[in-house]
Amino acid sequence: MVFTALFCSHNLFLGIVSAASTYFLIRSIYNLFLSPLSAIPGPWYAAVSDVWLNFHVIRLRQCKTIQELFEAYGPVVRVGPTKIVFRDISTMRTVYSVHKFDKSTYYKSLLTNDNDHAMTTLDHAHHIIRRRGYAPHYTPANVAQFQPEMHESMCEVLNVLDNIAGKASTECLTLFRHLMVDVVVSSSYGYRLGAVTKWAMDVEDPLSTAINDFPKRGILRSIVPSWAWKLVCRLPDARWRQMCDSDKIMAEFVSARVYEMRAQMNAGKIGESEKIPMLQRLLQYRYSSNELMPDHDIISECMGHLIAGSDTSSISLSYFFWELSRRPDILKKLQAEVDEVMTDSRAIPDISVLQELPYLNAFIKEGLRVYTAAPSLLERVVPSSTAKNGARDEIFDLMGYALPPGTVVSTQAWSMHRDSTVFSSPDTFLPERWLECSEDELANMNQHMMPFGTGTRVCGGQNLAQVMLRVAIAGVVKSFNIGAPAETNERSMEIKDSFVIFPAAMECKLIFLPRQ
Numbered sequence: 001m002v003f004t005a006l007f008c009s010h011n012l013f014l015g016i017v018s019a020a021s022t023y024f025l026i027r028s029i030y031n032l033f034l035s036p037l038s039a040i041p042g043p044w045y046a047a048v049s050d051v052w053l054n055f056h057v058i059r060l061r062q063c064k065t066i067q068e069l070f071e072a073y074g075p076v077v078r079v080g081p082t083k084i085v086f087r088d089i090s091t092m093r094t095v096y097s098v099h100k101f102d103k104s105t106y107y108k109s110l111l112t113n114d115n116d117h118a119m120t121t122l123d124h125a126h127h128i129i130r131r132r133g134y135a136p137h138y139t140p141a142n143v144a145q146f147q148p149e150m151h152e153s154m155c156e157v158l159n160v161l162d163n164i165a166g167k168a169s170t171e172c173l174t175l176f177r178h179l180m181v182d183v184v185v186s187s188s189y190g191y192r193l194g195a196v197t198k199w200a201m202d203v204e205d206p207l208s209t210a211i212n213d214f215p216k217r218g219i220l221r222s223i224v225p226s227w228a229w230k231l232v233c234r235l236p237d238a239r240w241r242q243m244c245d246s247d248k249i250m251a252e253f254v255s256a257r258v259y260e261m262r263a264q265m266n267a268g269k270i271g272e273s274e275k276i277p278m279l280q281r282l283l284q285y286r287y288s289s290n291e292l293m294p295d296h297d298i299i300s301e302c303m304g305h306l307i308a309g310s311d312t313s314s315i316s317l318s319y320f321f322w323e324l325s326r327r328p329d330i331l332k333k334l335q336a337e338v339d340e341v342m343t344d345s346r347a348i349p350d351i352s353v354l355q356e357l358p359y360l361n362a363f364i365k366e367g368l369r370v371y372t373a374a375p376s377l378l379e380r381v382v383p384s385s386t387a388k389n390g391a392r393d394e395i396f397d398l399m400g401y402a403l404p405p406g407t408v409v410s411t412q413a414w415s416m417h418r419d420s421t422v423f424s425s426p427d428t429f430l431p432e433r434w435l436e437c438s439e440d441e442l443a444n445m446n447q448h449m450m451p452f453g454t455g456t457r458v459c460g461g462q463n464l465a466q467v468m469l470r471v472a473i474a475g476v477v478k479s480f481n482i483g484a485p486a487e488t489n490e491r492s493m494e495i496k497d498s499f500v501i502f503p504a505a506m507e508c509k510l511i512f513l514p515r516q
């Protein structure tokens with residue numbers, strides 16, 4: 001009896017294995033030789049399954065791997081059974097700006113509070129409604145109104161660095177994340193969080209920790225089956241639970257701001273003012289004439305901006321200052337330029353002055369080219385038709401290859417910014433390339449830049465980021481020279497990527513020495 005049962009289960013197992021192998025074999029043959037994408041160049045093992053690409057995602061070197069493929073196979077490469085990547089300026093325009101393809105489901109891994117925000121809304125029609133709600137907050141003129149808050153937070157950072165006075169190194173990723181959390185919170189909710197002050201006093205700011213934990217939680221959630229998630233989060237370790245709860249911590253913080261502001265609005269305490277925090281706009285925003293934006297959408301939207309704005313900007317600043325620690329020649333030029341417009345180290349000039357400084361602009365452009373914080377594939381999906389008249393049979397043509405609906409197409413800033421036909425010696429950090437070039441060369445370089453993405457889904461907060469980069473760099477170089485301790489080196493700062501980049505050591509310690 002027992003023997004028969006064992007024999008049957010053994011046969012069942014063999015049956016399942018051989019059925020799975022046959023299925024895999026047939027699929028592989030189809031993917032390699034019969035699929036409409038078969039003619040597109042690329043390694044055969046990438047065409048067979050997504051395993052190969054996912055392996056490089058886990059190794060945190062997807063961007064570099066894709067770049068190697070472009071070098072080996074040319075500007076269009078098949079990287080998965082249904083995934084195509086390209087490095088071509090006109091295709092970039094077609095996909096992201098002209099046809100405005102919807103996003104791929106990859107973005108659902110970035111949901112906040114298990115709900116959509118602008119970045120994760122896949123289809124164009126729904127996204128446009130979201131974007132209209134928050135976009136007025138980030139116009140250059142509106143962002144400029146929040147400069148007092150930005151300057152105040154930056155001066156906090158300068159005070160912290162002054163107190164350290166070069167006697168110890170400072171972990172920049174954390175410091176600048178706290179700075180950005182303060183800035184985004186004050187401009188979004190009109191609320192002073194004081195994250196930098198807490199950090200200086202060695203007091204933990206739970207919101208900043210939660211923002212830092214959020215991507216790790218996302219990776220964990222995608223690995224752990226949903227039924228096991230609650231169990232995993234009950235492990236008896238306070239730090240572990242805090243990470244599992246990062247989504248909740250952020251949602252609670254934002255919800256508190258929502259109820260506070262609504263109460264103030266209802267009590268008539270918030271009058272007509274030109275300077276309106278983003279939350280107030282969202283609370284008044286209507287999806288249609290009889291539908292206000294629901295609270296759970298407002299909360300997710302605000303959380304999305306906290307996450308999108310903090311790490312990207314702090315990573316950029318950390319790499320920019322790391323570059324300055326190695327390049328005193330560049331630092332001196334920046335200091336000379338900033339000294340001209342900034343006599344008092346705590347009086348940061350208005351953005352209208354900072355954005356006219358040519359070398360500062362060139363430095364930031366070069367920084368965004370080499371150290372783009374989000375240089376990864378921005379995946380879009382080929383729709384069932386690209387015909388303007390709605391005909392369903394128009395197949396999308398990508399550089400001579402007909403792509404069927406459902407194909408995932410994308411490009412990455414990492415490669416657009418390293419095209420050696422556009423940027424000579426692309427791996428060299430050279431702000432001068434933006435100053436010492438012809439008008440045609442400049443236009444060509446500008447067209448290839450996509451640090452904030454491109455097209456209709458371009459970064460919503462890029463104007464805020466551009467101001468903050470200028471404010472932070474001017475503030476720091478005015479007061480400090482920058483050095484790196486031995487532990488911060490090429491190896492520790494090697495770029496890893498997981499949608500955003502980060503240093504291999506997960507930290508960037510630098511020394512800020514007061515200028516004489």
Ligand code: HEM
Nearest residue numbers: 118119308309312313373374378452453457459460461465
């Ligand atoms: C240097 C800093 C930053 C970089 C490099 C950056 C980069 C990006 C990129 C590449 C995207 C497009 C993603 C895609 O196409 O899927 C994006 C989207 C977005 N970013 Fe940023 N970002 C930065 C700072 C900020 C800041 C400060 C905020 C706001 C506080 C912000 C808010 C957003 C939002 C809301 C989106 C979604 C846009 C939409 O689909 O409507 N970002 N960002």
